[in-house]
Amino acid sequence: MRRTAVRRPAVRGTVAAVGCAAVLLATAAACGTVENLSAGQKVDRAVEGLGEKKSLAFELGLDAEPSALVKLAGEAGADEELPPEFVKFLTGVRVKVSVESRKPLADSGEKDLVGTGVEFTGADGVLVEYRIVGDHTYYRADMKAVGKAMGFPLPTADDLPESEKALAPVLEGKWVKVDNRALERAAKEAGAADEGGGTGGADEIDRRTQQKILKAVRSVVAREVTFRDEGGSDGVERIVAEASLRDLLTGVFDKVRPLSDELPAGFELPTDKVLKEAPDTKVAVDFSLKNGDLTRVSVDLAALAKSAKGTKGAKDAKGVELPLVVTFGEADDVSAPSGATKMPAGRFGGPLNGMMPGGF
Template sequence: MAAALIGGAAACGTVENLTAGQKVDRAFDRLGRERSLALELDVDATAARVRSLAAEADPDAELPLEVARLISDARISIAVRSTKPLEQSGDDDIAGVAVTVDTPEGALIEYRQVGDHLYYRVDAEALKDLTGAPLPSADDLPPEADAARKALQGEWIKIDRKKLDETKAGMKEMGGAPAPQPSLDAKAQKKLVKALRTVIAREVTFTSRDGEGDTEHITATAPLRTLLTSLFGQIRPLAGDLPPGLAELPTDEDLKDAPNRKVGADFTLTGGELTAVSIDLAELSERPSKGGKLPLVLRIDEAGRITAPAGATELDLEQMMPGLLGPGPAGEDPFPGEDPLAEEGLVP
């Protein structure tokens, strides 16, 4: 979709816009033809800068230092490998997926999809310290809850994908499965893409400058309120085609107080390949920032090997189901003991 939007803008711009927009368009198109992709997302700013911007946005609310440090230090990495070009890949074509949330102290959350299994690892103690949410002690779990115990101890657990699908199907039959996520059908997607391309072509300006060697930096800019007003003005007539929850769009009156200063995205191309995208989050603040920038940077590369972690303990979904759906036939709780969530009033 991104390639289509940029391409639409390029087709209607000035000579410079046409050239810069086409380069970004072609770079996105090349990504779609790749069979592996690695993305790395982080905020390129100190914790002090994060807190400063938060204070400028809302002087009455103080951002906790621990949260500011996490925003500043955390790095989200996503890697995907497929047997086909990514733009043509379906679920059955994906050879591996890896997602990691890293901090300077180590990995906070890890997820992998390799072969027939899904793998998870969480630093439960670090999450507890960060969120303050209560967690059961690994020592309090029954012997049969070995996988849950290993998870609380920060070890890898794995889930059989086929069994997970069967469990979801069983929950759906019993009315316990979550409702499907809202989605756009193909016809609605085409209408939405056309509307967005119209807005970008009319409101967004592309400029380019050379970097070192074969690196080029291309910037797309637009006045924020003008862009949003035009954008939702184009989408509003399509509300009937949008799924519930996505059709509640802001009115022009809702947007009148939005800042109209210019906002932009910077694209870095190396040898014609897209290698980074940067957005200054400070530009999106309701109040002009006095303390500099707050760049959110997405780095793009080729993914390396994605392998299954050794020593993972399999989670028995059949054993977990009674705990998810209620007491068993004999009325016995498969995980006896006090529920820390109930003690905190978070569940009945």
């Protein structure tokens, strides 16, 4: 899959995440052992098919009851019980990313993208949404719903001082827009300030280094990952990829470590001590395919919690599941919303810093 050349902060992070996930899944499939090659090839073709689409959405969320998360957290040795509001928020929140392009996504550059959208939804609907269309980023948030989901109230427009009244539309849940070039300038200025006025290092991995990392990952995946076809029903086929998490992570980072000088400034690889503490358990990733298309990917996070170092009461956790699920489909509306209020980039990030997707 060819690298998508996108410079905008939010799009860059979104496309990078999609690209990395697709490359790793496709690599794992293509490098399966001989006896598992047929199942691996099916996943490989399905992942490649994502790049051939011009419209794509994927949604990420936990498919579990709040009680499962509470139980696993307790058995993993958590010092304090998780607040009920927070647990309900984690198990109910969904993140959906939509991308639409004039060309197949694998071949798309910045000028080819019609729009990109991200939605954070909860039990009561959309909490936060932003879209990147043309030269602007559009943003809105239901602050009352966000506060309810997080378990504490957030500021309202009436709470703003006179000097910040321009931010009222944001707190009222209305669409606002910011010029992307202004956002980039603000991000660079903020980065320079954080570095004491320095320029800092590159924040992207160049193509040559990407190829080296991909080659390293391929060699480890070929050795550690196995695939099996579990059949299916109603036109949906299920394929499972399995590997030891500790062996897989250790192998990958052992191969990548010699390339540390070529990675972006500030990028730190996990130490051997950290890797040794990773769960020494088989982790299975479940792929669902319909008519050859990838429709769903899931992994049970409970398997990691039950085998983590220091876990107590693992036997009591038997039968508890915490599936992390990604589903794929057509993109939602990514057009520019009408009536958006123009917002200065510098003032936009102030009171809401840390809440904005993409780090605005």
